Amino acid sequence: MSVFVDLDARSYTVHFNSLATVPSLLEDTGLSPGRCLLVTDENVARHYKTPLVRGLSNAGWTVRSIVLPPGEQTKSASCLHRLYENALTWGIDRQTPVLALGGGVIGDLAGFAAATLLRGLPLVQLPTSLLAQVDASVGGKTAINHETGKNLIGAFYQPDVVCADPHTLDTLPMREYTSGMAEVIKHALIRAPALFETLEEHLVSVMSRKDRETISAVIESAVSVKANVVSADEREEGQRAILNFGHTFAHALERVTGYGTFTHGEAVALGMRAGLYLSHQRHPEALPRERLDHVLRAVPIESDPSTLSFSDLYAAMSADKKNEGDTIRFVLLEQLGEAYVTGSVTEADARHAWRFACSD
Structure with missing residues (x-):
């Protein structure tokens, strides 16, 4: 099951697959194993970071995980700077994909980082919340908040691929x-x-x-x-x-x-x-x-x-x-x-x- 997003410059597919298929999806998208940045939050990391990192490592990827606090407050300049520091001091290049594993907050923040680091890195959206699966991960809107208002600092930046695992909704709080x-x-x-x-x-x-x-x-x-x-x-x-x-x-x-x-x-x-x-x-x-x-x-x-x-x-x-x-x-x-x-x-x-x- 999948949905195609048809854009002139950067089309991509939304896959409704298990996170276990992410390494093969990266390969199908043309991303070769190397370094990758995995951005997630503490709540999501408890459930899904370890098996995802294991699968990526087995496929030849070297993963740097950045685990952030959960919540809307994470869509901030300080957390964005933390991402920049982790990425730039590690030694990324323009082929280093950013994997956004989480809800809309992580997708927006990691997406904006991908849009701006080295003037654009490959972006892989791995939405784990219902809101992110049906809305935030699709369409290329990335942003952080400002005290003046929500999502006021951002960019349109489309992902290379989206993988929405339906089973991640099982661990989602009812609210x-x-x-x-x-x-x-x-x-x-x-x-x-x-x-x-x-x-x-x-x-x-x-x-x-x-x-x-x-x-x-x-x-x-x-x-x-x-x-x-x-x-x-x-x-x-x-x-x-x-x-x-x-x-x-x-x-x-x-x-x-x-x-x-x-x-x-x-x-x-x-x-x-x-x-x-x-x-x-x-x-x-x-x-x-x-x-x-x-x-x-x-x-x-x-x-x-x-x-x-x-x-x-x-x-x-x-x-x-x-x-x-x-x-x-x-x-x-x-x-x-x-x-x-x-x-x-x-x-x-x-x-x-x-x-x-x-x-x-």
Whole structure:
């Protein structure tokens, strides 16, 4: 099972294979054994670093492992500098691949390091979280955070190959799993009505991680949505912006509360509920709000967002990298499967939408 990302300059395949196949995938991609940098975090390393390093070593690779703390705080200039120091003092060259083993944080950080070290090293994404498998590892967005906002320092840099091992989801904490499902739902809402219907029909079993066959199918469908959008618009000059549905609110929420209070998926789920409210206000006949909101509400939110200052939230939106000048841009739905970008949302509109997102 695989999905092809078709880009003019740098096409690649997303494989849904065991991590044990990574050495052979590297060979198939044209990467010859030598030195490689393996970047991961402490939680993922406990489960997957040792067998992966063993397999790479048996295939002739010399592996330098860099194990970082888990969490959004790792997407920082200090951790990036730590990566640079490890890589440059070891003696890498332009054929040294960077293997990003972990969730979206590791993928973003290691991806940005690969994009900037020696002006570009081969990048291999090995996503171990659901969010990373369906979204962060595909499309070439790499970044670190800045105190002004999320993902403000980064680059578009496509991987050479992606290997998403479905079995890594078995060790994923339930909160991280349901958080990742928010991105699956997002892909369904903006581009894939059939995927949404599958989620709707199997909502309980999918959200409780009990229906492996359906989960595998929805993951592949979600990745296909991302691959198709990215293939048509690699650098977000047009339609790729629809992938930001829910993210204007979400990134502001993460910044205001401090990274970690809400998972990224929880923040996106709340942002999508707000976006659904705004969309329904504009397209009440075409958009079945209650039906769509029922699925969005299946993503558990562990912290209470209703106590936050909306003024702080709106101020944080002003620093969003998707803005044009002073205009805050939002992604809305015209109907299920059709999304668009607008700058016509007023502060009062956004306030009402946020109130809806926080409602029981």
